[in-house]
Amino acid sequence: MQKIKVFNTLTGKKETFVPLQGNKVSIYTCGPTVYDSSHLGHARMAIVWDVVQRYLRFAGYDVTFVRNITDVDDKIINKANALGVRPEQVARRYIFEFWRDMAALNVAPPDVEPRATEFLSQMIQFIEGLIAKGHAYAVDGDVYFDEASFENYGRLARKQLDELRSGAREQVLSQDELAKRKRHPADFALWKGVAEGQTGWQSPWGLGRPGWHIECSTMIKAALGETIDIHAGGEDLIFPHHENEIAQSEALHDKPLARYWLHNSFVNVNKEKMAKSLGNFKTIAEMLAVYSGDTIRLMMLQTHYRKPIDFSADALDSARQALTRLVRAAAFSIRPVSTAFAPYEFDAAEAAKFADDEVLAAFHDSFVTAMNNDFNAAEAVAHLFALSDKVMASEDVIRRAAWSDALREYAGLLGLTLADTRQELDAQTASRVMDAVVAIRQDARGRKDFALSDQIRDKLALAGVNVNDTKGGATWEKK
RNA sequence: GGCGGCAUAGCCAAGUGGUAAGGCAAGGGUCUGCAAAACCUUCACCCCCAGUUCAAAUCUGGGUGCCGCCUCCA
Numbered sequence: 001m002q003k004i005k006v007f008n009t010l011t012g013k014k015e016t017f018v019p020l021q022g023n024k025v026s027i028y029t030c031g032p033t034v035y036d037s038s039h040l041g042h043a044r045m046a047i048v049w050d051v052v053q054r055y056l057r058f059a060g061y062d063v064t065f066v067r068n069i070t071d072v073d074d075k076i077i078n079k080a081n082a083l084g085v086r087p088e089q090v091a092r093r094y095i096f097e098f099w100r101d102m103a104a105l106n107v108a109p110p111d112v113e114p115r116a117t118e119f120l121s122q123m124i125q126f127i128e129g130l131i132a133k134g135h136a137y138a139v140d141g142d143v144y145f146d147e148a149s150f151e152n153y154g155r156l157a158r159k160q161l162d163e164l165r166s167g168a169r170e171q172v173l174s175q176d177e178l179a180k181r182k183r184h185p186a187d188f189a190l191w192k193g194v195a196e197g198q199t200g201w202q203s204p205w206g207l208g209r210p211g212w213h214i215e216c217s218t219m220i221k222a223a224l225g226e227t228i229d230i231h232a233g234g235e236d237l238i239f240p241h242h243e244n245e246i247a248q249s250e251a252l253h254d255k256p257l258a259r260y261w262l263h264n265s266f267v268n269v270n271k272e273k274m275a276k277s278l279g280n281f282k283t284i285a286e287m288l289a290v291y292s293g294d295t296i297r298l299m300m301l302q303t304h305y306r307k308p309i310d311f312s313a314d315a316l317d318s319a320r321q322a323l324t325r326l327v328r329a330a331a332f333s334i335r336p337v338s339t340a341f342a343p344y345e346f347d348a349a350e351a352a353k354f355a356d357d358e359v360l361a362a363f364h365d366s367f368v369t370a371m372n373n374d375f376n377a378a379e380a381v382a383h384l385f386a387l388s389d390k391v392m393a394s395e396d397v398i399r400r401a402a403w404s405d406a407l408r409e410y411a412g413l414l415g416l417t418l419a420d421t422r423q424e425l426d427a428q429t430a431s432r433v434m435d436a437v438v439a440i441r442q443d444a445r446g447r448k449d450f451a452l453s454d455q456i457r458d459k460l461a462l463a464g465v466n467v468n469d470t471k472g473g474a475t476w477e478k479k
Numbered sequence: 480g481g482c483g484g485c486a487u488a489g490c491c492a493a494g495u496g497g498u499a500a501g502g503c504a505a506g507g508g509u510c511u512g513c514a515a516a517a518c519c520u521u522c523a524c525c526c527c528c529a530g531u532u533c534a535a536a537u538c539u540g541g542g543u544g545c546c547g548c549c550u551c552c553a
Contacts, residue, residue: 012483030553038553045553075551158482159549212551234553238483241552264553265484271545275552302492302502307485308546315491318503325502328516370493370500378493382501392517 002059004372006230007306009238009261010156014374019229020259025061026228027053028220028258030237031113033070034094035079038101039281040296040311041234041267041274047297048264048305048375049232050107050415055371058346058413066223067110068216069095071117072209077199087199088117101284105293106415112223116215120201123210123218126252127190135251139181141193141206147184150247156261157239161186188244190214213244220249220257231258235265236273265308274311282311294327294416295320301377301414322385323418326411329388330418332404337419351409357399360406363387367410377414384411438467438474 004017019025029049032038053065071091080087102109116123127143130136135149147153153161161184189211194200200207220228226249233242242261249257266273269280287296299319303309335350354360363383370379387407394400411418425433437456444452457467460476467476 032553033551041553043553048553073551157548160481235483236548236552239548240550266547266553268546273547273552277552298502299491304493307492310491312491314503318491321504322502376493378502379500382493385501389518 002368002372004056004059005374006260006262007374009235009263012158015260017260019061020227023061025056025063025230026066026224027056027063027230027232028066028068028216028224028228029231030216030233030241031067031069031110032094032098033073033075034091034098035073035075036094036276037283037285038098039267039274039276039283040287041281043101043105043284043287043296044267044300044305044309045234045264046102046107047105047300047415051301051377051413052230052232052262052375054108054346054413054415055375064112064224065110066112066114066219068219069098069113069115070212070215071095071115072215073212080199091117097285101288104288105284105297106417108415114219114223116210116219119215119218119222120210122222123214124191124201124203126214126218126221126248128204129252130190130248133252135248136190137183138191138205141208142181142189143191143205144182144187145190145244145247145251147187147247150251152250153247154243156246157243159239159243188213188240190248213241214248216241217245217248217252217257220245221253226253227256228258230260230262232262232264235263238263264305268308268310271310287316291316291320292323292421294418295323297415298323298326298381301381301416304374304376304378306374323416324422326384326388326407326416327418327420327422329391330404330408330411331420332391332400333408334401335405335408337408337417346413347409350405354402354406354409357402359387359390359399359403363406363410380410380414384414434465434476438476441467442474 005014006017007014027049029045032042049065049067053063056063069091071088076087076090080090083090099109127136130145131138131143134146136143136145147161191203191205191208191210191214193206193208196207198207200209220231231242231245238261246257268274272278272280274281284296295316296319299316300309302319302322309315351364354364363386367380367383370376370383373379384407387403387410391400391403391407394403408418437460441453441456444450444456460467461479464479465476466479467474
């Protein structure tokens with residue numbers, strides 16, 4: 001078993017990863033709120049935890065990876081109201097879009113993908129449990145978590161409850177109604193009452209909707225249990241989202257929610273966080289129209305996951321260029337390219353063969369050493385380039401193929417397909433190529449070189465394209 | 480204001496005590512009708528100041544600049 005070090009936000013240190021039970025590893029990450037298209041920031045999050053999940057399986061762990069879908073949310077409801085459709089329709093549309101984006105980025109689907117709407121009764125039970133233990137209180141159809149009743153509040157984000165007070169009070173002043181209801185300004189909603197006719201569910205406190213944080217606590221419990229190994233997400237979720245999850249779950253269960261808290265940094269634009277609210281985002285679909293999933297992934301992985309990435313076309317162009325070199329080297333592999341949208345599995349039997357080759361044994365060691373150090377994919381990628389150099393420089397056909405196989409296998413561990421698309425023409429390129437051929441033929445005709453122009457037309461016909469000479473010039477069409 | 484983080488070549492970036500991975504770009508060379516690819520090759524005293532140490536990009540203190548969280552947010 002590999003000795004993997006991970007940076008734990010809870011302690012602020014790198015720690016040796018030890019699962020709770022043997023080699024079983026439970027991971028939960030907060031998935032998308034499906035009210036709009038996903039942008040590159042979401043792509044980074046998905047890619048980072050996809051790689052972690054893949055690497056842990058590679059390292060021999062029996063991983064259960066859970067990523068939820070938040071399909072109950074004010075933003076979804078607002079959008080549905082604006083469009084005059086039902087909230088489920090908004091959610092469904094963006095769930096499909098999210099899945100499509102993930103597939104294009106070769107992000108393996110999670111083992112379990114719970115949706116908030118499937119867990120309403122469990123959430124209500126969870127809240128009832130908190131009230132019974134004196135950690136929550138109901139007021140006029142709302143239920144709030146009583147932060148003063150949970151002494152560890154603020155431990156993850158390193159915040160003191162009294163420090164929060166000043167900031168929170170300003171919020172509350174503008175919301176008099178809330179101020180009257182809450183015991184402490186920083187208390188957060190577990191359940192929010194809504195008026196008849198609005199989107200909501202029946203509960204002991206009347207019609208209402210769950211608060212944002214309770215769904216994750218509830219789904220973690222349902223899918224993985226009361227204590228999980230790894231809880232991961234974007235660093236902006238540390239506070240208040242993850243802090244509140246801890247408060248809810250630990251207040252109810254009296255045991256740690258997660259042993260390791262891992263957080264990824266952002267994608268920035270001009271050194272500012274890419275965010276919906278700032279309007280500086282690029283959607284995944286927009287970028288996929290220009291760059292391949294592999295290119296986007298390589299760009300993301302060349303920076304360590306806890307460091308911000310400044311987004312730029314330059315960075316993507318650079319990654320595309322670099323990727324081409326890996327693809328060329330991987331093309332010597334005789335192994336099939338797998339781009340199936342399926343849970344990742346490392347081919348251990350195949351990899352065992354690599355150990356007989358000293359070049360590959362050394363490569364394996366350096367790759368694993370890099371990844372064991374808090375998933376340093378940037379360094380691991382550097383080793384891929386070193387291996388691809390060896391492939392390209394080798395004249396031993398047998399070894400070259402073996403090295404290329406390994407390149408593809410380990411790249412796959414990082415989620416890179418290295419699919420060779422160098423000779424796949426998109427419609428636009430094909431059209432330009434035809435224009436070029438037709439122009440050359442026109443030149444030949446201009447010189448009355450009919451032997452050449454007829455040869456071009458015949459060969460194109462064999463290739464499935466008819467050229468038609470008209471008064472306005474030559475046109476072409478597929479047969 | 481409180482808390483946390485970052486500062487490495489033209490650009491991006493890894494590296495937590497022993498004298499700087501990798502990618503992009505650029506220059507030289509081999510090959511080549513030309514070009515591309517490939518191969519060989521060149522390119523950094525690590526923001527500033529002080530300190531600890533035989534030894535610091537790496538540790539400590541101070542400074543400067545930038546970012547994130549404290550409100551929805553990956």
